[in-house]
Amino acid sequence: MTEVISKASKVKAAAKKLALATTSEKNEALTAIADALNESRLEILKANAEDVKNAREKGVRESLVDRLKLTDKRIDSMINACHEVSKLKDPVGEVINSWVEKELRVAQIRVPLGAIGMIYESRPNVTLDATILALKAGNSVLLRGGSDAIRSNLAIAKAIKGGLSNSSLPETSVEIIEDTDRKNVQEMLNLDNYLSLIIPRGGAGLIKFVVENSSVPVLETGVGNCHIFVDETANIEKSIEIIDNAKTQRPGTCNAVETVLVHKNIAQKLLPALARRLNSKGVEIRGCETTRKFIDAKAASEEDWATEYLDLILAIKVVNSLDEAIYHIQKYSTGHSEAILTENYSNARAFTTTIDAAAVYVNASTRFTDGEQFGFGGEIGISTQKLHARGPVGLRELTTYKYIVLGNYKVRD
Incomplete structure (x- = not known):
């Protein structure tokens, strides 16, 4: 035996x-x-x-x-x-x-x-x-x-x-x-x-x-290819805090953010400050063509959008609308944890209704997807x-x- x-x-x-x-x-x-x-x-x-x-x-x-x-x-x-x-x-x-x-x-x-x-x-x-x-x-x-x-x-x-x-x-x-x-x-x-x-x-x-x-x-x-979408109405300082937490607190966990999507109307204000914060924490940024116009970042490939890094690496993409952000997430999400940062109730509602994932957040870090954090005593x-x-x-x-x-x-x- x-x-x-x-x-x-x-x-x-x-x-x-x-x-x-x-x-x-x-x-x-x-x-x-x-x-x-x-x-x-x-x-x-x-x-x-x-x-x-x-x-x-x-x-x-x-x-x-x-x-x-x-x-x-x-x-x-x-x-x-x-x-x-x-x-x-x-x-x-x-x-x-x-x-x-x-x-x-x-x-x-x-x-x-x-x-x-x-x-x-x-x-x-x-x-x-x-x-x-x-x-x-x-x-x-x-x-x-x-x-x-x-x-x-x-x-x-x-x-x-x-x-x-x-x-x-x-x-x-x-x-x-x-x-x-x-x-x-x-x-x-x-x-x-x-x-x-x-x-x-x-x-x-x-x-x-x-x-x-x-x-x-x-x-x-599940594998956690988690996303955060920063809507054009989001508070910049608070958004940076959430992204920093979601990426750097424990980057090797499945609920760490791997891709940040940024609305084009907030990109110029958000990205330089976000890059300074992440660079100070040793995060390597891989960005789309538009992202690289605002900050120094490596060019992101198609593979980056689908990758669970489990490391101090973050992909960033500038999108034209909420709909484009939702489309991107629907295409690459592993159904783990997805978040929107916004001051717009209608956009938050559209995001939580449309996104199909185990946990969908509004103005909170994806790092909360955890049994202990949910009051289960662990998972x-x-x-x-x-x-x-x-x-x-x-x-x-x-x-x-x-x-x-x-x-x-x-x-x-």
């Missing part, structure tokens, strides 16, 4: 027990995991330092190293996430709807999905985020992280299982694949007898491979598909429902 099959069997068995766990039992487990993370802090940081060192030796760019790196502050955030999720309302058992039909009482009840497979890259905090959300929603989880973060992932998983051992939940509620050979990904994708759902989280290549090769249902988390990924979840995937999105039907020895006519 392979490692993948062995551990999949364990999480499948654990899922049956988790489905019956009480809210108190799940919350106590999350608290125990938080305590174990704190006790394992030095071990986790040591393991992570090795991963970061290896990444830099391989020439990985710093924006991606930042996604990999753990600090005391980030571990504190992980611990806090455990406590925050424990405070969230348990979705399991919620009566979504109830009615009487044909002398039958029909109730739609929220239930766990079962055993979930998580395939992810780079970010070791996903090991924790996926675990605590899955557990609170009554699911077990089989984790398969990338080779670049393997030491960090194993150290975090060890702490998680240590916490579970001090709770009433099965320690096998969470299992991690230690062998980083890519054949294990393909094996996981064929585990439809063990897993109810596969969630890929990473680059476009990983997501595409999982979607095209899985016999297990897939919840597609297992950002879904850019429409079934069965969209946007930050939190607790409710990790459940399904069943119908419980009560009758009085009723037969169908």
Whole structure:
């Protein structure tokens, strides 16, 4: 029996027990995991330092190293996430709807999905985020992280299982694949007898491979080619603050802005000031022909409009109208997060109505597309598909429902 099959069997068995766990039992487990993370802090940081060192030796760019790196502050955030999720309302058992039909009482009840497979890259905090959300929603989880973060992932998983051992939940509620050979990904994708759902989280290549090769249902988390359109009525100073935040706060994340569209009537005033701010932060600007008349920038290619840089690179295009901005976004958007900066209500309304994305913003940074920022206590990924979840995937999105039907020895006519 392979490692993948062995551990999949364990999480499948654990899922049956988790489905019956009480809210108190799940919350106590999350608290125990938080305590174990704190006790394992030095071990986790040591393991992570090795991963970061290896990444830099391989020439990985710093924006991606930042996604990999753990600090005391980030571990504190992980611990806090455990406590925050424990405070969230348990979705399991919620009566979504109830009615009487044909002398039958029909109730739609929220239930766990079962055993979930998580395939992810780079970010070791996903090991924790996926675990605590899955557990609170009554699911077990089989984790398969990338080779670049393997030491960090194993150290975090060890702490998680240590916490579970001090709770009433099965320690096998969470299992991690230690062998980083890519054949294990393909094996996981064929585990439809063990897993109810596969969630890929990473680059476009990983997501595409999982979607095209899985016999297990897939919840597609998305590539983020995010846009901000600066309308001609926008406040220039406030727009610069938002663009700066959306690009430079954490450029290696999927909700960072990659392309800014600027209305022609505001370009001359906005672009020089925006370029000065971005240049001071080390951002490389790639602009259209009109953009380059106002600022010093590299010439943007067709490929730039479709690229998720995940780096300190920003494409800028001057457009003639709101309609042209919407057309550009519709053509190149990956359906993640799109924003308009404007003082015009009608334009804001037209933008939010027309743009088809998981999150559409008016006068706010795309960086807010995040489960914690939305009040979900975290997220297992950002879904850019429409079934069965969209946007930050939190607790409710990790459940399904069943119908419980009560009758009085009723037969169908």
